[in-house]
Amino acid sequence: MSFYCPHCGIAQIITDKAFSRFANTVHVGKFAEMVPPDKAEHLHVSGTVVSCANPACMRLTVDVALSSGRYVGGYAKFIEDSTFVSKRLYPGAVGKPFPDHVPAPMFEDYQEAWSIIELSPKSSATLARRCLQGMIRDFCGIKKRTLYDEIEALRLLANEDRLPRGVDADTIEAMLALKDVGNIGAHMSEIDGVVLEVDPGEAQKLLSLIEMLFADWYVARGKRAERIAAVLKVAGAKKPKSISGDSTHREDKAEG
Ligand SMILES: [Zn+2]
Structure with missing residues (x-):
């Protein structure tokens, strides 16, 4: 499963170890969001928890969904096409992360x-x-x-x-x-x-x-600008010792 971490912004492939599902079905009687004409009177609450594989992040992302549900053989099941809420619980809606280049x-x-x-x-x-x-x-x-x-x-x-x-x-x-x-x-x-x-x-x-x-x-x-600065740094380090006393780069203003 491919996953985009909302904390660090890194796209990754999620392994089973980093991914958990949870689900429960509770009896609530008939409810307005229930998909008719099914006789189910259960609310199915489910979700996923993913932990980021980026060692510098490792933060959790939790999504939840509410659907109509039923019990089949002691197991909580949800009814196809009955999901009426599906949202990210954590982190809150904050958009994508961007580097500090954005003011x-x-x-x-x-x-x-x-x-x-x-x-x-x-x-x-x-x-x-x-x-x-x-x-x-x-x-x-x-x-x-x-x-x-x-x-x-x-x-x-x-x-x-x-x-x-x-x-x-x-x-x-x-x-x-x-x-x-x-x-x-x-x-x-x-x-x-x-x-x-x-x-x-x-x-x-x-x-x-x-x-x-x-x-x-x-x-x-x-x-x-970062790439240019990195190249200039390498170029600066390769300068002959005799002129290394002058640390200013003529190209410093190249980026505009
Ligand atoms: Zn992350």
Whole structure:
């Protein structure tokens, strides 16, 4: 089974030793979530516990599910297609981990957006929108009156082939979509008297765009700077002793 650790962000293959299941069925009588017309009157509570294989992490991830259940031969069974809750119990919804290359204010907006996605997808979308605006201002150095103007400025740069390194022209339409959904959260947009809703699935898609931009922009730039620094360090160590007194590298400002 492949697994992505939400604590350290490392993808891995899970062995039996690192994976446990639990399940119990309790009699609760008839309940509204039960799948009709089955005669079951049991609630099936089940879950999985995975411990991360990364020695630097080793943290637990716990998922739980609620379904209709029944007892068969003394064993707790759940009824096919009757699961009505399936969620990660631990760690709480905090999004994916990202290295420090992502600036703290944007990362905090992103984490907060994840933490309220079920409770208030609208507020989550609003935070995702604010996060995007922060990123465009910080990474692309574009600051205009509205987010729309800022994305349009990016589109102009794309037309002139002058986008900042890492910014992909293909993502500009997706940014506009994020702006629109985020606006619904911010201003409670109404069309014909109907308050437009944002569902958790939409808010989640917006956050996956933010995740993609974090990776393409900040993480890629940070990793590149690290690689350049590592090469310069090796090059510096190989310098002849006679000039090693000068420790400043001419190429220090190459990364921008
Ligand atoms: Zn881990």
